[in-house]
Amino acid sequence: MAGRFGGQGLAGIRDAEGSADARNPEASSPASEGKAPRTARGQRTLRKILDAALEEFGEKGFSEGSIVGITSRARVALGTFYTYFDSKEAVFQEVVRDMSAQVRDHVAPVLAGSADTLEGEGRALISFLEFVRTHREVYRIIDEAEFVDPEGFRKHYVTTADRIAARLQAGKDKGEVVAMESKLATEVEAWALMGMNVFLGLRFGVWGKESPAEVTRIANHLLQSGLRP
Amino acid sequence: MAGRFGGQGLAGIRDAEGSADARNPEASSPASEGKAPRTARGQRTLRKILDAALEEFGEKGFSEGSIVGITSRARVALGTFYTYFDSKEAVFQEVVRDMSAQVRDHVAPVLAGSADTLEGEGRALISFLEFVRTHREVYRIIDEAEFVDPEGFRKHYVTTADRIAARLQAGKDKGEVVAMESKLATEVEAWALMGMNVFLGLRFGVWGKESPAEVTRIANHLLQSGLRP
Numbered sequence: 001m002a003g004r005f006g007g008q009g010l011a012g013i014r015d016a017e018g019s020a021d022a023r024n025p026e027a028s029s030p031a032s033e034g035k036a037p038r039t040a041r042g043q044r045t046l047r048k049i050l051d052a053a054l055e056e057f058g059e060k061g062f063s064e065g066s067i068v069g070i071t072s073r074a075r076v077a078l079g080t081f082y083t084y085f086d087s088k089e090a091v092f093q094e095v096v097r098d099m100s101a102q103v104r105d106h107v108a109p110v111l112a113g114s115a116d117t118l119e120g121e122g123r124a125l126i127s128f129l130e131f132v133r134t135h136r137e138v139y140r141i142i143d144e145a146e147f148v149d150p151e152g153f154r155k156h157y158v159t160t161a162d163r164i165a166a167r168l169q170a171g172k173d174k175g176e177v178v179a180m181e182s183k184l185a186t187e188v189e190a191w192a193l194m195g196m197n198v199f200l201g202l203r204f205g206v207w208g209k210e211s212p213a214e215v216t217r218i219a220n221h222l223l224q225s226g227l228r229p
Numbered sequence: 230m231a232g233r234f235g236g237q238g239l240a241g242i243r244d245a246e247g248s249a250d251a252r253n254p255e256a257s258s259p260a261s262e263g264k265a266p267r268t269a270r271g272q273r274t275l276r277k278i279l280d281a282a283l284e285e286f287g288e289k290g291f292s293e294g295s296i297v298g299i300t301s302r303a304r305v306a307l308g309t310f311y312t313y314f315d316s317k318e319a320v321f322q323e324v325v326r327d328m329s330a331q332v333r334d335h336v337a338p339v340l341a342g343s344a345d346t347l348e349g350e351g352r353a354l355i356s357f358l359e360f361v362r363t364h365r366e367v368y369r370i371i372d373e374a375e376f377v378d379p380e381g382f383r384k385h386y387v388t389t390a391d392r393i394a395a396r397l398q399a400g401k402d403k404g405e406v407v408a409m410e411s412k413l414a415t416e417v418e419a420w421a422l423m424g425m426n427v428f429l430g431l432r433f434g435v436w437g438k439e440s441p442a443e444v445t446r447i448a449n450h451l452l453q454s455g456l457r458p
Binding site: 146175229 | 292376413432444454
């Protein structure tokens, strides 16, 4: 059973693009290859199409969503869509990348303003819970990417975990985070923390109405001190 | 945006069926309504169909998978399939329920043999990582359920979190787990722990080849003692 999970491993993703953060917007446009907008007006049109595509796929999912649905939400002509994207798959892939970047950019200022590593992770969680409560489609888009755009799905999680690992490593260097001896440790901790956040976001951000601050206080206590009395 | 995440909330699922553990196999058969097998031979045939369906959907996904694919894998006639299930949707729903129960049953003996709550969670994680390494299709099935069988998807996670919460609560009662004052605490901790396990399973069970014992040692250290030095 090769399946979409088998085979290629994680190395391919990192080798191919490095971290998403490192992507140079000049070099790599959100549009399909050779279709990057050349003017500010073109960039605004592309942004309208992406926002409309997010709405369309968020509401209808990939298979029910359509290019016509996207262009009518964006109020642009069908030909304008094809000025920027080759296909429904292409715009979906860009929506995944864009959504992943939106989550990152939403949380970044909170992290930048935190003096302490683990308290920063707590503030990032509150901010994430608030974000998903008003952007419920983020889960549907990223989760559907597992089937529609498996490489984009992996890349979202690999680059997110890499960012968390880099923050934890910086915290270890400053003595704010406990440093285990194993070289695996920071990566395992990063994936554990990301998994916590994703599931707390699903349960308490998308499904529930509990206070993000209260949920975070409990989760961050676990992260900082563990559950052993 | 109603979407599949909006609206019904979690209460409906708990009210409708309680915990999956509480399901009485006499009362609720895996087959479609009115199609429960009446003989031991029938039960074996149903089991063959379910195993074949797991393979079929695990390899091809729901939309590409077919009833004919299932019956030819199971080496049963098409009519035999319809003796037990009404549709492809119905057998997929049962595969989700069955997969969820298989994960639970695989981990249960490990938990039963653990004297200490948090060490038990560690042993359960090793066991889960080993299980997903040989059952990679578990992720594809459960994740695709989000789109094909959203109620089954929710129920899988809600009942899994409920089981973890019950174990943590028992640990709190015995003084083995730190008891926070908030009534939300145990539920948040359970979802955090489940999220950790799901993402560690994806990264280190399905995608990676790292030692389950080593990964678990690191994750369980986080769970027990936290990351604050």
